[in-house]
Amino acid sequence: MDLALKYGYVGKILRVNLTDWNIEKEDTREDIAKLLLGGNGYAAKVLWEELKPKIDPLSPENKIILMTGPLTGTGAPGSGFWEACFKSPLTGIWGESACGGWWGPMLKFAGFDGIILEGASKDPVYLWIHNGDVEIKSAEGIWGKTVPETEEAIRGEIGVPQARVLSIGPAGEKLVMFAGIAVDYERYAGRKGGGASLGSKKVKAVAVYGEGEIEIAKPKEWENALRECEEAVKKSLATGGGYANGTIGTYDVCNEMGDLPTKYGETGHWDEVADLYYKFSSKYLIKNRACFGCMQACGRVSQVKEGPFATPVYGGPEYETTAGFTAFMLQRDIEPVIKANYLCNIYGLDTISTSHVIAFAMTCYEKGLITKKDTDGLEVKFGDPNVMIELVEKIAHRKGFGDLLAEGVRRVAEKIGGDAPKIALHVKGLEMPYHDPRAGKTQAIAYGVSNTGMDHFHPHETLDVECYGADLGLIPFGLPDPKTIDRFSEDPSKARIAKLVMDYGTIADALVVCKFHQYVNLGPDKYARLLSCATGWDVNGEKLLEIGDRIFNLARAFNIRERIRRKDDVLPPRIMQPATTGSTKGVGITNYESMLNEFYRFEEWDENGIPNPEKLKRLCLKEVAEYIAKLAGLPSNHSKN
């Protein structure tokens, strides 16, 4: 069928080789799309096929894939997302980062489902993609500019005010290992160092504008399915579901539940910030902002009007940013958070990793592992907002002490030595985000086995189920009623909950839609119906979850190829120790190993964490199965059972 990818997808992928400026427009491959949809699934397959194992993530051999999916740009709730996939410079393994904004849909309207960037340019460049045409332009004049300056300059230069710009800031150019990719000023594919990857290829920005259209295979059915979804979302929002108060609106609740890592993960609750959200919303909040196609508008726009922390009107801060720059480093006020958020955003830094390494430096300073000599004379004490702001600046420009911190917490800890590696909170090199696994034990598994490292968003934040009672529409698929789950229990059966939620989360990154819309009464069945109507395929909820499983295992295989094994699926000891305050006081993680065993059994991975070739074959990943079978030294017909 030659017209198979006409619907939902726009059918073309752009491949740009930056070494020789070669531009190719290839068809979106139907074989991949049907098995793995788009987004992270499509990218995982391409990177599996095209990347050699063990390459340096910052070398020209690495590729960055910016992908949309079959539901991006349609009327599906939360359709404004896009995915960046690459081998991460921060962790050295599979890296994916999802982001909202308006850029992803515009890429589709400009005629492409995704962009594959390979090679590396000698001089700074940016791409200008408009209605199927692609130009590579010199970015000499904008290299070094901040994110807002870059966007303004590029829109001015190309003369299209409606164009959407993806860019990196000075941090990405200077290869700060956790630099993010910004779109539309304030939306970030922040984690895992996508900004550094683009910086290593000397790509400053990708501007897109398009007047194309996305066709729907069955418009009549689509209309009905969409109406049903919209009603479900509205109903859920009306009853307090979703993120009507923004992610920062969950701050006080997280604090109450012991889900707010405090003092570099020593505990999960801090009394002094009990009413932080109230302070923020009553004084600094300006308005709510939505991404493209969003029904929740969780984005916040804020400003500090005067004082030492004055900022212009800017997006944010989100929950993670706020948690990182407050409780995690024992800092009390919201004003420095808004300032730090603004600085991270204009310099192109991931706020989670940035606040994490600063808090780590404070911990090391307190323990005497580093002294004033190492920190350029700064007193890096817990809770000092001025030091915090200064360190953000230093990291962004890799100045002095910031040059060390810019390497990410794993490398910093190795460099400092002594007890530092034992204190550092990371899995596979990715810094811990600000959800405490002690508050809900499935999160411990999710942190441990996530393909990207210690990640709350890929595949999914499982805490929401047991801590906050969200059922995610998964009850028909075997999820026990969230109200009946004991969040502190470490029963191995939690592995099943984690697996289900993670597969579901993976789908959002493949369809590519906003994960927050999974909290509002949409279940796999509704997404499956939308996908079927959009593409004309026959998909149901079960099949969709199987696709999630497939993508998760494919990314795992990618990591196995990069020599990730069970030894890497462990949690840092500091976060397993009992918390000292709040509702999780005295709760530690003691039974992690048996939960992990159960998860492995469930995934059919062997004791080393290597996927079972038989299962991979069942998931239609034949060549992956063959590679894994060879690697494990097993005959390809080997079966564990």
Next chain:
Amino acid sequence: MKILVIDREKCTGCRRCELACSFRHFKTYSLARARLHVVHTHGRESEGPVVCTQCGLCEVACPVEGAIIRKAGVVLVTVKCDPTKCVQECIAACPFGVIHFDPKLNKMIKCDLCGGFPACVEACQWNAIQYIEAGAPYALNNKRLIQVRSEKVR
């Protein structure tokens, strides 16, 4: 007669109105084929929809007899519209930039209020676009907006 009224302060910039508009008319999703647009001030404070007010300036400017007509208060582009016979005066005449040429239809497109059930209004759950009787008083029930204005008056 009812018209579209906007409350800019309520707009979140999600552009679901544009998506709904293009889908209602063409069964595809395209921002370029939507008959209203959302102005999005990058990184700054506000965004807001720009809709057709049915003012009829395009009708006045159109040189082709019967190409743009007013029917029960709604200004409509008819089958007689032929952009080869004019220099698209309607685009120049429109104060809001909400009439434009559609290459696939080969004629101008503008808001037709969806025959009385506007898709954009249905799509906007924030009530940033409302469909109300022309001339009727309506409340911009947003405290902040009122405050800002009263400050300015003082």
